[in-house]
Amino acid sequence: MILWWKILLDLDNEKYDDLFIEKLDKVIDFCDEILEKNPNNSGAIFFKGGSLGFRGRLYAVRKSWVNAALDGKDALPLVKKAYIANPKNTDVQLGFGIYNYLAAVIPDNYPFVKPLIAFLPKGNKKRGIDQLNYAATKGKYAKYESIYFLSTLYYTFEKDYNKSMEYVNQLRKEFPDNPRFHVLLGRIWIKKNNYFLASSIFKEALNKARKKYPGYNDKIVRESYYYLGMYHKNNAVYDSARIYFENCESLSKKFDKKKESGFLINSSLFLGNIYDVLGMREKAKKKYREVLDFDEFGQSYEFAERYLKKPYNGSN
Numbered sequence: 001m002i003l004w005w006k007i008l009l010d011l012d013n014e015k016y017d018d019l020f021i022e023k024l025d026k027v028i029d030f031c032d033e034i035l036e037k038n039p040n041n042s043g044a045i046f047f048k049g050g051s052l053g054f055r056g057r058l059y060a061v062r063k064s065w066v067n068a069a070l071d072g073k074d075a076l077p078l079v080k081k082a083y084i085a086n087p088k089n090t091d092v093q094l095g096f097g098i099y100n101y102l103a104a105v106i107p108d109n110y111p112f113v114k115p116l117i118a119f120l121p122k123g124n125k126k127r128g129i130d131q132l133n134y135a136a137t138k139g140k141y142a143k144y145e146s147i148y149f150l151s152t153l154y155y156t157f158e159k160d161y162n163k164s165m166e167y168v169n170q171l172r173k174e175f176p177d178n179p180r181f182h183v184l185l186g187r188i189w190i191k192k193n194n195y196f197l198a199s200s201i202f203k204e205a206l207n208k209a210r211k212k213y214p215g216y217n218d219k220i221v222r223e224s225y226y227y228l229g230m231y232h233k234n235n236a237v238y239d240s241a242r243i244y245f246e247n248c249e250s251l252s253k254k255f256d257k258k259k260e261s262g263f264l265i266n267s268s269l270f271l272g273n274i275y276d277v278l279g280m281r282e283k284a285k286k287k288y289r290e291v292l293d294f295d296e297f298g299q300s301y302e303f304a305e306r307y308l309k310k311p312y313n314g315s316n
Contacts, residue, residue, distance in 0.1 A: 042085035049078030094142035101128030
């Protein structure tokens with residue numbers, strides 16, 4: 001589980017994937033040895049089902065849908081069997097909840113996955129959320145994993161940012177220095193269009209990164225620079241915004257080896273805006289041309305072309 005959280009802290013980094021899968025495979029093999037001798041060993045059933053479930057979650061994160069579906073198919077009956085063997089094991093509700101929720105929402109959000117999971121039992125979104133809440137309340141080992149999953153499903157799929165914040169605040173109360181929960185809270189405030197409160201969250205994250213708090217890596221620094229730049233640009237504090245966006249752009253060029261990120265593209269576009277406002281027209285035009293050389297992100301081409309024709313003035 002330590003490896004799982006290392007993966008979650010930087011989802012773009014796949015360096016822990018192979019080791020995580022290798023360790024899960026060892027657990028699965030060990031459980032199989034036990035089950036060959038005693039097919040009803042509830043502990044082996046539970047840990048094999050859990051290992052398959054977490055391996056499937058990693059495959060889903062990496063959008064390896066066939067492997068995720070196959071692990072889901074194998075994990076679900078084991079989790080059910082573990083529950084029958086020990087109905088007092090409330091932690092199994094995490095597995096039930098994740099399966100029921102994702103099996104219900106993934107086909108709607110990724111229609112091309114439907115044929116791959118046609119052979120799996122149908123999900124039930126409401127039941128999945130209820131099961132996750134039960135595990136979050138009653139779980140022994142799965143409590144915080146359940147709360148985290150609830151926070152992300154409300155953020156990603158349900159778009160209920162108030163509900164997501166409820167769960168994130170629970171996690172932040174218990175783990176105030178967890179960078180994953182910290183950044184998620186900042187993103188929620190951004191979604192709620194409250195850049196003032198978001199800026200305080202990201203400023204705190206930046207300070208923790210500078211103090212070398214574990215997990216507060218350069219990806220978090222980049223994101224913090226970006227949203228602090230947005231906050232200052234929105235408030236016409238252009239000198240500060242310029243510094244934040246220049247730092248964000250610099251880090252993005254370090255990270256974006258295969259494809260330009262939204263952080264790089266927008267930082268370059270906004271720097272062009274800021275240079276315009278500060279009277280640096282040639283530097284602004286250079287930035288807009290850079291944006292047009294990047295892959296398109298949202299309306300980046302439209303804005304870059306507009307500001308090449310007519311300088312940004314703070315309101316256009």
